[in-house]
Structure formats: C-alpha cells, structure tokens
Amino acid sequence: MRQVIHCKLSTDLLCLGLIILLAFSTSLSAQEGDPATGKTLFNANCAACHQLDKKMTGPALRDVEARLANDQGLDKAWIYAWIRNSAGVIKSGDAYGNKIFNEYGGTAMTAFPQLSDQDINNILAYTAEVKAEPVAQAVESATNTAETSGISNELILGALAILFVLLAAGLYLVNKTLRRFAAAKDIDLPETKRISIWKAFVQNQFLVLVTAIFLLLASAYFVYGYLMQIGVDQGYQPIQPIHFSHKIHTGDNAIDCKYCHSSARVSKTSGIPSLNVCMNCHKSIYEYKGETSVEFTKEFYDGEIKKLYAAAGWDDTAQQYTGDSQPVKWVRIHNLPDFVYFNHSQHVSVAGVECQTCHGPVETMEVVSQFAPLTMGWCIDCHRTTNVKVEGNAYYTKIHEELSKKYGVDKLTAAQMGGLECGKCHY
Amino acid sequence: MNHMKSLIKISVIFVVLITMTSCRKDTAPNYQFMPNMYAPISYETYGESTAFANGVEAQLSAEGTISRGHSLFEYENSIEGYALAKENLKSSLDSTQVNLDNAKILYDIYCGICHGVKGDGQGNLVKREKILGIPRYDDPARAINEGSIYHTIYYGKNAMGSYANLLNEKERWEVVSYVLKLKADLEK
Numbered sequence: 001m002r003q004v005i006h007c008k009l010s011t012d013l014l015c016l017g018l019i020i021l022l023a024f025s026t027s028l029s030a031q032e033g034d035p036a037t038g039k040t041l042f043n044a045n046c047a048a049c050h051q052l053d054k055k056m057t058g059p060a061l062r063d064v065e066a067r068l069a070n071d072q073g074l075d076k077a078w079i080y081a082w083i084r085n086s087a088g089v090i091k092s093g094d095a096y097g098n099k100i101f102n103e104y105g106g107t108a109m110t111a112f113p114q115l116s117d118q119d120i121n122n123i124l125a126y127t128a129e130v131k132a133e134p135v136a137q138a139v140e141s142a143t144n145t146a147e148t149s150g151i152s153n154e155l156i157l158g159a160l161a162i163l164f165v166l167l168a169a170g171l172y173l174v175n176k177t178l179r180r181f182a183a184a185k186d187i188d189l190p191e192t193k194r195i196s197i198w199k200a201f202v203q204n205q206f207l208v209l210v211t212a213i214f215l216l217l218a219s220a221y222f223v224y225g226y227l228m229q230i231g232v233d234q235g236y237q238p239i240q241p242i243h244f245s246h247k248i249h250t251g252d253n254a255i256d257c258k259y260c261h262s263s264a265r266v267s268k269t270s271g272i273p274s275l276n277v278c279m280n281c282h283k284s285i286y287e288y289k290g291e292t293s294v295e296f297t298k299e300f301y302d303g304e305i306k307k308l309y310a311a312a313g314w315d316d317t318a319q320q321y322t323g324d325s326q327p328v329k330w331v332r333i334h335n336l337p338d339f340v341y342f343n344h345s346q347h348v349s350v351a352g353v354e355c356q357t358c359h360g361p362v363e364t365m366e367v368v369s370q371f372a373p374l375t376m377g378w379c380i381d382c383h384r385t386t387n388v389k390v391e392g393n394a395y396y397t398k399i400h401e402e403l404s405k406k407y408g409v410d411k412l413t414a415a416q417m418g419g420l421e422c423g424k425c426h427y
Numbered sequence: 428m429n430h431m432k433s434l435i436k437i438s439v440i441f442v443v444l445i446t447m448t449s450c451r452k453d454t455a456p457n458y459q460f461m462p463n464m465y466a467p468i469s470y471e472t473y474g475e476s477t478a479f480a481n482g483v484e485a486q487l488s489a490e491g492t493i494s495r496g497h498s499l500f501e502y503e504n505s506i507e508g509y510a511l512a513k514e515n516l517k518s519s520l521d522s523t524q525v526n527l528d529n530a531k532i533l534y535d536i537y538c539g540i541c542h543g544v545k546g547d548g549q550g551n552l553v554k555r556e557k558i559l560g561i562p563r564y565d566d567p568a569r570a571i572n573e574g575s576i577y578h579t580i581y582y583g584k585n586a587m588g589s590y591a592n593l594l595n596e597k598e599r600w601e602v603v604s605y606v607l608k609l610k611a612d613l614e615k
Contacts, residue, residue, distance in 0.1 A: 107585065230459070231457060256535070
C-alpha cells in the first residue's frame with residue numbers, strides 16, 4: 001500500500017509539474033518573439049508598405065495577430081502562410097485573403113519565403129507592443145533651456161542699458177545738489193569765463209573748413225552707397241507659401257541639391273521641384289520627427305506638410321490622390337534682369353562650380369535668402385579669378401592648347417576664354 | 428539748460444539715423460532703377476500665365492502626342508505591365524554606350540539617399556529612420572532584372588515614386604546598368 005501511495009504521490013507531482021510546465025510553456029509561446037529583433041526585421045522587410053498605426057500601401061499592423069484572431073478567427077498558421085506567400089493564399093480561394101486583396105486594389109504583397117517561424121514571431125511581438133506615448137517632457141525641457149539662454153542675453157543687455165541711464169542720471173543729480181549746497185553755503189564757485197564751445201569753433205575758420213570737407217565726403221560716401229545698392233537684392237528673404245526648410249532637407253538629411261533642383265544639371269534654369277518630386281519622399285514621411293525649437297514646433301512643421309498634401313491633392317488617410325491639386329506659388333528670390341543671360345548647366349556641369357559658391361551655405365538656412373549680390377561686378381570678378389575646368393572635357397583639349405599658347409599661360413581663366421565679352425551675357 | 432537742448436538735438440539726430448538705416452525690410456525686394464528691361468515680356472519658366480485654363484505656364488503635353496526627344500514606352504503602369512517588362516524589356520544601350528562613372532553620379536543623387544550608395548537598402552534616410560523598408564537589390568524574393576528596374580524607375584512601385592521626369596531615357600538605362608552592377612557586387 002505504501003508503495004502505491006508513494007507512486008500516486010509521485011504521479012501527482014509529475015502531473016503538477018506537467019501542468020506548471022504547460023502553463024509556463026503556453027505563456028512562453030505567447031511572448032516567444034523578441035520585439036527588438038522584430039523591429040529590425042519589420043523595418044527591413046515590411047515598413048515599405050506597412051506601418052504600425054497608419055494605413056500605407058498595406059494595412060496598419062498594430063496588434064494584427066489579435067485583430068485577425070478576434071475579428072476573422074484566423075490563427076497564426078494563416079499569418080505564416082500569408083507572409084510567406086500571400087499570392088498562394090489568395091489563389092487557394094481563401095475568403096479573407098481575397099477580401100483584403102481586393103480592398104487594397106489588388107496590390108500584391110511581396111512573398112517572404114525566407115522568413116522562419118521565429119522571424120515572424122519576432123515581427124508579431126513587435127507589432128503587439130503597446131503604443132509608446134510621445135516623450136514630450138524631454139523635448140520641452142530642452143527647448144526651455146534654449147529659450148532661457150536666448151532671453152538671458154537680451155536681459156543682460158537691457159540691464160546694462162538701464163544701468164548706464166541710471167548712472168548718467170545719478171551723476172547729473174549729484175552735480176545739481178552739490179551746486180545747490182554751494183549756493184546755500186554761499187561758496188563762490190570759481191566761475192570760469194566760458195566762451196561757448198560753438199562760438200570758439202565758428203571763430204576758428206580752419207576747423208570749420210576741415211569739418212565741412214569731412215561732412216561733404218562722408219555724405220557723398222553714404223549717398224553713393226545708397227545709390228549703388230538700388231536694385232541689389234542681397235539678403236532678400238521672402239516668406240514662402242510653404243515653410244520649406246533647406247536646413248532640414250539638405251543639412252540634417254543630406255539630400256543632394258540636384259535631387260530637387262534637377263534641371264541645374266542640364267539647363268539654363270535650376271527650377272523649383274514639382275510636387276511629385278516632394279511626394280517621392282512625403283508619401284512615406286507624413287510627420288516631422290526631428291529637432292524643434294520654440295519658433296518652429298512639431299505642430300508647425302506637421303501643418304506645413306499638410307499644406308504640401310493639400311497642394312498635391314494627396315489624401316493621407318485613404319493613401320491616394322484626389323486629383324484636386326493646386327500649384328504652389330513659390331516666391332522667386334534670385335532673379336537677374338531680363339537683359340542678362342545666365343546658364344546653370346554651364347556653371348554647374350561644365351565648370352563644376354559648387355552651388356554654395358554662388359548661393360552661400362544653403363544647407364544651414366531655415367529660410368533661403370539671397371547670398372550673392374548678383375551684380376555684374378560679381379560675375380566678372382569670378383570670371384577673372386576662376387580657372388576653366390579642362391580635365392575630362394574633350395571639347396576643351398584643342399581650344400585650351402591654342403588659347404594657352406596665345407596668352408602664354410598654362411591655366412586659363414574664364415575671362416581669358418571670353419567670359420568678359422559683353423555679348424556672352426547681354427544679347 | 429543749454430546741455431539739455433543739445434542732448435535733445437543729439438537724440439533726435441540719433442533716432443532719425445536709426446530709422447533711416449533700419450527701414451530696409453528683407454522680406455520685400457529692393458527698389459529698381461529704371462526697370463524698363465528688367466521684367467520679361469515672354470512667359471517665364473514655371474511662371475503664371477493667363478494663356479491656359481489652370482493659370483500656370485507648365486503644362487502636360489497634349490494627349491496622344493510625344494514630346495521631341497522622348498519616345499513611346501509600351502508597358503503599362505500595372506502589375507501586369509511590370510511582369511511583362513520583367514520578361515521582355517531589354518536595355519536600348521549596348522555596353523559601350525554606358526558610362527558607369529556618369530551613372531554613379533546620377534545614382535548617388537537620385538537613388539543613394541534611400542537605397543544606399545552600395546544598394547544595400549541603407550541610405551541616409553533609412554539610417555535616420557525617416558523612410559523604412561527599402562529593399563536590398565540582391566533580395567532573392569524580388570529577383571530584379573533590367574526590365575523590372577526600368578519599369579520601377581519609369582513608373583515607381585508602391586511607396587517608391589517615379590523618376591521618369593528627373594532622368595531622360597539614356598540616363599535611366601545607365602542607372603539600370605549601375606543598379607545591376609551593384610546587385611552583382613552585393614551577391615559576390
């Protein structure tokens with residue numbers, strides 16, 4: 001009997017162990033995947049078409065496993081089959097597969113036969129993560145410190161100015177009270193016999209002459225300066241209909257100038273990109289997640305992207321074009337008079353001049369402003385000092401040899417090649 | 428009293444000077460001197476124009492016509508068109524006409540920002556997590572070839588846009604050759 005009891009006990013124990021093990025293992029299988037590796041896999045394979053909380057080419061995938069299980073009664077096996085070969089699932093006549101395929105206008109999802117069960121579990125674990133609340137706190141405190149440091153500078157300056165005024169007023173008052181004391185005490189202040197300084201000045205004819213000449217020259221200088229800047233728009237910085245930041249696009253994200261100003265490679269005009277070029281990226285980039293400041297907040301930037309969507313006629317929730325688009329009226333900044341001919345491709349592609357030489361550090365500008373004066377003197381100065389780029393340009397080998405011989409130099413400047421002839425720029 | 432008066436005079440001059448020097452606004456263009464020949468009479472590229480119904484100078488070419496220097500592309504913008512191009516479309520350039528140095532410059536400008544200069548899907552925008560899910564060119568599931576790459580550049584594919592208006596036909600085929608070279612390098 002003892003034996004039996006003992007045996008029963010041990011089987012009981014075994015059973016208990018098994019139950020515990022089972023319970024443990026089911027709970028294990030529920031969170032088997034590793035969200036961190038899942039995220040990498042998701043970003044590498046799925047993110048082109050799916051996002052967690054937003055419809056893109058394909059549906060939003062947050063909690064997809066639970067959603068499919070609850071709403072459609074589809075298990076993990078279906079998801080495995082779908083991800084490895086969705087076309088196969090659709091062909092097999094699967095009802096839900098066909099439904100969602102048609103819902104997405106027959107867009108085919110790429111097949112991923114190379115993903116193992118473990119990989120897919122990892123991805124699902126990542127999609128099952130709870131949505132993280134934006135970390136507004138950190139940003140706020142960061143902007144706060146920036147703000148205070150900006151304010152403190154102005155505060156110090158203001159305080160200094162007030163201090164000076166107080167000091168001057170104090171001295172004046174002290175002087176006045178001292179005089180009053182002196183008067184009260186009947187002390188004779190040694191009254192210097194003063195000729196007013198003006199009278200002394202007028203009496204000295206030499207000084208008058210010198211000052212007159214000086215004043216004339218100075219005013220001539222200012223008048224000349226004023227006249228010379230008429231028609232020169234250096235520093236011109238208009239407000240654009242969409243706040244487009246070159247600092248964010250070309251500085252932070254290192255997008256090449258010619259990606260957008262594409263025709264600078266091949267034509268006279270450099271051009272402002274048409275909206276389909278913007279949409280190449282902004283189909284996927286629907287919000288701004290970079291650095292912000294007090295003046296330019298995340299809401300501000302997001303609103304500007306919304307403006308782009310409105311102009312391009314892109315409906316972000318339905319992920320398709322409405323066909324209702326308007327042109328954006330960009331304000332032109334650099335503008336030569338019509339009687340001058342300037343060609344971008346000659347300078348950018350042939351001469352190999354960097355955009356920044358003429359347009360300044362555009363990649364640091366939040367709002368573009370005109371950097372160069374665009375006067376004739378500016379063009380000519382550069383033509384006098386810049387050498388023609390002859391390497392790798394078959395067109396130049398012969399003419400370069402002949403001109404070098406003519407001028408007796410071994411490097412030709414643009415001017416020596418004819419860059420000073422009036423007809424090259426005016427015709 | 429005298430002091431006071433001169434003080435006032437000086438400050439008046441000061442204020443006038445300041446207002447004179449600070450009245451130039453950066454958001455408005457400067458005055459022009461006799462602007463007779465400054466503004467164009469002809470239409471400016473991408474300018475406004477009353478000649479067309481929608482008020483802009485830039486127009487699409489009339490339906491059924493092909494602009495000078497362009498040619499007809501027979502494959503449709505659809506999954507079937509893509510499949511057909513993958514099967515049949517071959518490059519119009521032979522190997523002597525392809526300048527791979529030039530193609531590299533173009534690729535780095537237009538594609539490298541997403542696909543990475545090596546084509547491994549790790550462009551700058553991907554590294555900064557702005558755009559995700561860019562495929563590697565050697566992805567066996569996609570098995571891209573010259574026809575499919577050209578179709579993708581021409582029409583785009585899902586989240587990728589079209590590059591037909593940024594590259595001309597010859598440049599597109601050069602970029603295709605360069606992508607195939609990157610793919611071969613990745614598969615090594």
